[in-house]
Amino acid sequence: MSIGGSDLDRAITQLRACRPIPENQVRELCHKARELLIEEGNVVGVDAPVTICGDIHGQFHDLMELFRVGGDVPDTNYLFMGDFVDRGFYSLESFLLLLCLKVRYPDRITLIRGNHESRQITTVYGFYDECLRKYGSANVWRHCCEVFDYLALGALVTGAATTLEPSEGPIAENINIDNLPDSDAEIEIETLNANGEIMYRYARNSDSQSTSAASQANSNPASSSPIAPTPSRTGAAGTGATSSANGSNKNDTGAILCVHGGLSPLIDSIDKIRLLDRKQEVPHEGAMCDLLWSDPDEIEGWGLSPRGAGFLFGADIVKCFNHKNDLSLIARAHQLVMEGFKEMFDSTIVTVWSAPNYCYRCGNVAAILELGEDGSNAGFVRRSNGERGGGGGGWVLGSNVGPEGNPTAENRRLSSVLGDSMQRARDGPGRRYRVFEAAPQDSRGMPAKKPAADYFL
Amino acid sequence: MATQEIPNLKSLLASRRGGPSRGRGRGRSGPGASHEDKEAMRDNAIRNTDQDAAGSRVSCVELGYLHDPYARLFASQPSTRRLPLLNRGTYVRTSAIDHLVDKFLTTYPDSPKQIVSLGAGTDTRFFRLQDGYPESRIVYHEVDFAVNTVAKLASIRKHPQLHTKLGAIEPPRTPNEASYYSPTYNVHALDLRSLASSSDGVPIPELPNLDPSIPTLLLSEMCLTYLQPSTVSSILHIFLTRYIAVPTPAALVLYEPVLPNDAFGRTMISNLSTRNISLPTLNAYPELSDQRARLKGYGFVDGYKVADTALIWREWVPKAEKDRVAGLEMLDELEELELLLRHYCVAWAWRDGGAEGVFSKAWADVQE
Ligand SMILES: C[S@@+](CC[C@H](N)C(=O)[O-])C[C@H]1O[C@@H](n2cnc3c(N)ncnc32)[C@H](O)[C@@H]1O
Numbered sequence: 023m024s025i026g027g028s029d030l031d032r033a034i035t036q037l038r039a040c041r042p043i044p045e046n047q048v049r050e051l052c053h054k055a056r057e058l059l060i061e062e063g064n065v066v067g068v069d070a071p072v073t074i075c076g077d078i079h080g081q082f083h084d085l086m087e088l089f090r091v092g093g094d095v096p097d098t099n100y101l102f103m104g105d106f107v108d109r110g111f112y113s114l115e116s117f118l119l120l121l122c123l124k125v126r127y128p129d130r131i132t133l134i135r136g137n138h139e140s141r142q143i144t145t146v147y148g149f150y151d152e153c154l155r156k157y158g159s160a161n162v163w164r165h166c167c168e169v170f171d172y173l174a175l176g177a178l179v180t181g182a183a184t185t186l187e188p189s190e191g192p193i194a195e196n197i198n199i200d201n202l203p204d205s206d207a208e209i210e211i212e213t214l215n216a217n218g219e220i221m222y223r224y225a226r227n228s229d230s231q232s233t234s235a236a237s238q239a240n241s242n243p244a245s246s247s248p249i250a251p252t253p254s255r256t257g258a259a260g261t262g263a264t265s266s267a268n269g270s271n272k273n274d275t276g277a278i279l280c281v282h283g284g285l286s287p288l289i290d291s292i293d294k295i296r297l298l299d300r301k302q303e304v305p306h307e308g309a310m311c312d313l314l315w316s317d318p319d320e321i322e323g324w325g326l327s328p329r330g331a332g333f334l335f336g337a338d339i340v341k342c343f344n345h346k347n348d349l350s351l352i353a354r355a356h357q358l359v360m361e362g363f364k365e366m367f368d369s370t371i372v373t374v375w376s377a378p379n380y381c382y383r384c385g386n387v388a389a390i391l392e393l394g395e396d397g398s399n400a401g402f403v404r405r406s407n408g409e410r411g412g413g414g415g416g417w418v419l420g421s422n423v424g425p426e427g428n429p430t431a432e433n434r435r436l437s438s439v440l441g442d443s444m445q446r447a448r449d450g451p452g453r454r455y456r457v458f459e460a461a462p463q464d465s466r467g468m469p470a471k472k473p474a475a476d477y478f479l
Numbered sequence: 480m481a482t483q484e485i486p487n488l489k490s491l492l493a494s495r496r497g498g499p500s501r502g503r504g505r506g507r508s509g510p511g512a513s514h515e516d517k518e519a520m521r522d523n524a525i526r527n528t529d530q531d532a533a534g535s536r537v538s539c540v541e542l543g544y545l546h547d548p549y550a551r552l553f554a555s556q557p558s559t560r561r562l563p564l565l566n567r568g569t570y571v572r573t574s575a576i577d578h579l580v581d582k583f584l585t586t587y588p589d590s591p592k593q594i595v596s597l598g599a600g601t602d603t604r605f606f607r608l609q610d611g612y613p614e615s616r617i618v619y620h621e622v623d624f625a626v627n628t629v630a631k632l633a634s635i636r637k638h639p640q641l642h643t644k645l646g647a648i649e650p651p652r653t654p655n656e657a658s659y660y661s662p663t664y665n666v667h668a669l670d671l672r673s674l675a676s677s678s679d680g681v682p683i684p685e686l687p688n689l690d691p692s693i694p695t696l697l698l699s700e701m702c703l704t705y706l707q708p709s710t711v712s713s714i715l716h717i718f719l720t721r722y723i724a725v726p727t728p729a730a731l732v733l734y735e736p737v738l739p740n741d742a743f744g745r746t747m748i749s750n751l752s753t754r755n756i757s758l759p760t761l762n763a764y765p766e767l768s769d770q771r772a773r774l775k776g777y778g779f780v781d782g783y784k785v786a787d788t789a790l791i792w793r794e795w796v797p798k799a800e801k802d803r804v805a806g807l808e809m810l811d812e813l814e815e816l817e818l819l820l821r822h823y824c825v826a827w828a829w830r831d832g833g834a835e836g837v838f839s840k841a842w843a844d845v846q847e
Binding site for chain 2: 137138142143146147328329330331357358359360379380381382383384385386476477478479
């Protein structure tokens with residue numbers, strides 16, 4: 023039988039209920055997916071708006087929660103940065119559902135490869151055993167692994183807005199409204215909880231914004247409320263860099279590179295990624311391996327990775343790479359962060375982690391990152407609800423763009439390389455993080471199967 | 480998690496339909512369960528933790544983390560490969576305790592020494608010490624529930640590799656023997672909690688061959704943590720005043736979890752509670768400093784130290800050994816490993832008069 027049209031929709035329905043589809047359908051699906059993926063470059067171009075997600079690791083019910091929080095496909099445009107499988111108990115259902123969605127809505131969902139999308143790793147970390155258990159043979163695992171080899175290695179998001187359209191959501195409990203920036207400020211970062219309530223807001227170029235809101239949320243260790251790491255703006259005040267960014271250059275955010283792990287000493291430009299031959303098992307070393315395995319770290323230059331594959335790379339490497347490639351941000355996954363996301367190196371790189379209570383053991387929250395569409399071609403209109411003082415209604419993203427070609431933009435870019443390490447070449451995109459916890463229930467309202475996580479007993 | 484625990488679709492369906500619950504000791508107490516039933520269920524869950532420990536050990540041995548030809552012989556279940564981070568954690572746990580025991584045995588190597596393993600379960604340490612320290616004069620004692628000691632003695636009887644280690648001593652004979660005594664190796668079937676109820680003056684259960692006058696190391700590797708803090712104090716008080724006479728040098732080595740109040744700790748407590756397992760000392764001694772204070776409170780005035788297993792991996796394991804272990808399996812779970820290792824500690828404390836005392840000497844340079 024062939025899988026297409028209504029078959030595909032049926033498969034999606036079945037997988038959404040966390041029920042695996044028959045082996046012959048998997049084969050067909052994987053075949054279709056390969057045909058689609060082979061057409062994609064190593065670095066897929068993606069237009070904002072897009073919602074960027076990190077590791078899923080077979081936590082199917084949490085993936086459903088992610089869709090609940092972030093919106094469904096195809097309404098929301100998604101980019102998943104790999105590690106769909108292993109560790110959780112429903113790698114199969116999670117990966118096949120994502121794959122079905124990819125085949126069904128190829129332009130609304132992008133899947134890139136994580137280091138767990140590999141034959142070798144899946145035999146150690148669970149996906150292989152899961153397939154064997156659920157189908158009685160390794161065929162399905164083999165089909166999936168063939169798809170893995172075709173997954174892109176990265177994605178390049180363009181057209182993201184530098185400021186967020188502030189969300190209308192109510193303020194989350196424990197957050198003091200006075201600590202949030204004014205509603206007419208340009209919002210660079212916003213953190214919302216799973217109910218869409220505002221937990222944190224950061225206005226671009228404000229040095230004294232809502233840090234107190236942040237520390238307040240932080241002061242309650244029992245609450246799992248994550249807060250945005252306060253981006254440091256040391257050294258920015260009074261320089262040409264800060265003044266130039268004052269709302270006058272909304273459209274000059276560079277592209278955002280998305281990759282599972284990070285950078286490679288063998289890769290200094292995105293074009294070099296494009297040249298790799300990706301259609302193979304993840305090698306033990308080399309550029310392709312590094313992109314999937316490396317981690318940012320508080321070091322200078324490159325360091326050996328304790329993972330035994332990939333490298334550690336410092337702020338200087340990221341800043342240089344971003345400058346050279348006209349990037350404003352690298353989004354990556356790969357590392358568990360208890361708060362769901364973590365910005366580093368003056369917000370030049372962010373880790374996004376989307377598996378809440380990872381392995382049913384870690385107690386962490388998860389996050390997804392929404393990048394809005396550049397106001398100049400979208401014209402999002404924010405309707406004022408008159409809740410808070412300030413400018414009143416009708417604030418249109420991108421409507422008050424200053425003179426184009428702001429001369430200081432170029433200076434900023436230079437200064438970042440020429441030693442002022444705290445400068446970014448480009449304003450980062452506006453970033454909305456939605457933070458969520460593990461799904462309490464599975465789709466049928468049964469308590470989600472909470473497998474006994476192993477401890478030392 | 481172990482691959483064996485990946486649910487099989489069929490059995491999942493069955494259990495959703497109310498089929499029999501799988502797994503040992505994991506059943507939840509139903510609404511009608513009486514207090515005694517619940518108690519029994521909890522005890523059972525605690526006794527069964529031993530097979531978790533045994534399984535983790537076997538996984539480590541088979542992958543080359545630990546050298547232990549005996550682990551396999553005690554495991555009641557077919558070996559399942561544990562995840563790399565669990566293997567790493569088990570490695571740190573075992574090698575940390577081995578390190579402290581080694582320092583003890585090699586200090587004044589000619590003098591007799593005694594080790595009492597509380598809740599020993601299927602621990603293989605006695606057999607490994609026979610191989611590693613053939614010259615030392617060790618009297619080894621193990622204490623556990625009768626159910627576990629019976630099983631352990633049955634394994635010993637069954638495997639020549641084990642009972643030949645008992646030297647000239649007759650191997651255990653009858654099938655349901657719960658205790659075993661010899662000048663070197665003793666297995667005592669005893670619920671440790673029964674000691675807590677015996678007050679001063681009341682006779683305490685006899686532990687044959689336990690020598691009250693030779694330097695003694697008490698070992699609790701994930702055992703006392705399952706008991707109430709007051710019970711633990713009473714048990715240790717009995718050991719430190721009655722089984723081992725003051726001022727005989729005595730020490731305690733603990734391995735147990737810490738940091739119950741962060742997200743990982745809270746999740747651990749809630750996950751284990753679904754298995755009917757609670758860890759009373761975890762809440763009672765949340766931080767490493769609490770562990771230290773606790774040890775001092777037991778009367779170990781000459782030294783009381785504690786280190787979490789993340790530090791132990793970093794600082795105790797020599798570079799070459801670290802490289803060897805790190806090379807055994809690709810470990811892609813570093814953040815989780817760090818979390819996990821920080822939530823377990825090894826604590827060691829002693830009374831021996833200080834200075835030239837055997838423990839003071841043995842452990843002077845062990846870093847906390
Ligand atoms: C997790 S196992 C650890 C076994 C062994 N120490 C090891 O680390 O491999 C805990 C052991 O403590 C024993 N135990 C717990 N409470 C006990 C009690 N009240 N009396 C005797 N043994 C007990 C259990 O039966 C079990 O064998």
